[in-house]
Amino acid sequence: xxxxxxxxxxxxxxxxxxxxxxxxxxxxxxxxxxxxxxxxxxxxxxxxxxxxxxxxxxxxxxxxxxxxxxxxxxxxxxxxxxxxxxxxxxxxxxxxxxxxxxxxxxxxxxxxxxxxxxxxxxxxxxxxxxxxxxxxxxxxxxxxxxxxxxxxxxxxxxxxxxxxxxxxxxxxxxxxxxxxxxxxxxxxxxxxxxxxxxxx
Amino acid sequence: xxxxxxxxxxxxxxxxxxxxxxxxxxxxxxxxxxxxxxxxxxxxxxxxxxxxxxxxxxxxxxxxxxxxxxxxxxxxxxxxxxxxxxxxxxxxxxxxxxxxxxxxxxxxxxxxxxxxxxxxxxxxxxxxxxxxxxxxxxxxxxxxxxxxxxxxxxxxxxxxxxxxxxxxxxxxxxxxxxxxxxxxxxxxxxxxxxxxxxxx
Numbered sequence: 190x191x192x193x194x195x196x197x198x199x200x201x202x203x204x205x206x207x208x209x210x211x212x213x214x215x216x217x218x219x220x221x222x223x224x225x226x227x228x229x230x231x232x233x234x235x236x237x238x239x240x241x242x243x244x245x246x247x248x249x250x251x252x253x254x255x256x257x258x259x260x261x262x263x264x265x266x267x268x269x270x271x272x273x274x275x276x277x278x279x280x281x282x283x284x285x286x287x288x289x290x291x292x293x294x295x296x297x298x299x300x301x302x303x304x305x306x307x308x309x310x311x312x313x314x315x316x317x318x319x320x321x322x323x324x325x326x327x328x329x330x331x332x333x334x335x336x337x338x339x340x341x342x343x344x345x346x347x348x349x350x351x352x353x354x355x356x357x358x359x360x361x362x363x364x365x366x367x368x369x370x371x372x373x374x375x376x377x378x379x380x381x382x383x384x385x386x387x388x389x
Numbered sequence: 390x391x392x393x394x395x396x397x398x399x400x401x402x403x404x405x406x407x408x409x410x411x412x413x414x415x416x417x418x419x420x421x422x423x424x425x426x427x428x429x430x431x432x433x434x435x436x437x438x439x440x441x442x443x444x445x446x447x448x449x450x451x452x453x454x455x456x457x458x459x460x461x462x463x464x465x466x467x468x469x470x471x472x473x474x475x476x477x478x479x480x481x482x483x484x485x486x487x488x489x490x491x492x493x494x495x496x497x498x499x500x501x502x503x504x505x506x507x508x509x510x511x512x513x514x515x516x517x518x519x520x521x522x523x524x525x526x527x528x529x530x531x532x533x534x535x536x537x538x539x540x541x542x543x544x545x546x547x548x549x550x551x552x553x554x555x556x557x558x559x560x561x562x563x564x565x566x567x568x569x570x571x572x573x574x575x576x577x578x579x580x581x582x583x584x585x586x587x588x589x
Contacts (some may be wrong), residue, residue: 217417264515304541308538320537343545344545346543348542
């Protein structure tokens with residue numbers, strides 16, 4: 190039995206937006222074509238994965254009706270800040286691949302396992318000896334970095350800043366010192382409603 | 390006069406490969422459609438930019454014949470390691486945008502200004518008040534990071550390693566210490582023929 194492949198399926202960046210971009214304009218055709226063949230998914234959120242699959246279906250008919258697909262959510266403990274710490278064993282979520290099924294890994298927006306949950310699934314695939322194939326799609330932090338004009342030959346993505354003001358100031362000072370010393374660009378995530386506090 | 394926009398146009402990753410992927414499968418349609426409208430380019434290498442434009446023309450007819458386009462190369466001094474240091478003033482390359490022309494910025498493979506020249510062009514656009522629009526396409530280092538299963542919630546891209554053995558060992562030890570201390574994934578570039586030396 191040839192094992193299935195774990196495909197890393199990027200999602201568009203318009204998650205939660207009122208107006209959605211035509212998927213076939215912003216995603217490569219090969220990404221949508223592969224996604225439409227998959228019937229087993231490991232995802233951040235099953236509801237939004239179904240919504241994404243419906244959008245794919247409009248141009249690339251899905252191999253199975255949505256209600257016959259197997260969608261498994263990563264547990265809440267690995268969401269956002271936790272998936273890189275290696276505590277979650279995702280191998281049970283990939284059992285269908287050992288029966289020869291290809292599996293899609295998807296997050297809410299952008300590339301799974303980059304600034305999003307998913308790396309536990311990738312590690313589990315490597316442990317099980319499954320091929321892992323990343324598909325091309327948008328990655329917000331790289332688009333932002335390219336458009337910034339800042340140093341793209343040395344940069345770090347450092348995740349979220351601390352939410353308490355004292356710790357946040359301290360962390361910003363650390364990142365600033367590092368940037369001044371090494372010339373490295375520092376990228377971090379902040380929620381829109383905290384932008385004013387951040388800039389202060 | 391409305392100034393033109395600087396579009397950051399990603400290129401496929403098969404630069405130099407014998408077999409080329411069908412462009413319309415691996416690049417989003419919107420990226421190719423915008424690229425086909427552009428008649429002014431700032432590039433790493435004019436010859437390979439012409440080859441890329443010919444591939445685009447096969448599915449998205451170019452607005453002008455190739456020989457009528459204006460292709461300007463970034464100077465060799467900003468290639469690879471130099472473009473982030475801020476010594477090159479790229480504003481003269483963007484003069485057509487002040488006359489209302491849109492301009493494409495492109496590198497040999499992947500996203501311009503990410504692990505590739507181009508950031509001087511982006512900085513110049515910001516200085517001139519031009520809109521900067523990054524288009525979606527493949528970025529090799531992010532695909533590699535996602536498929537690695539390593540920490541995608543804190544990572545650094547550190548460019549090239551030193552080429553002399555002693556300095557290279559020293560740098561690898563530094564990066565290893567940083568990775569062990571902070572959990573941050575370290576990405577760097579190495580040429581294939583040095584892989585054996587690197588792993589030793």
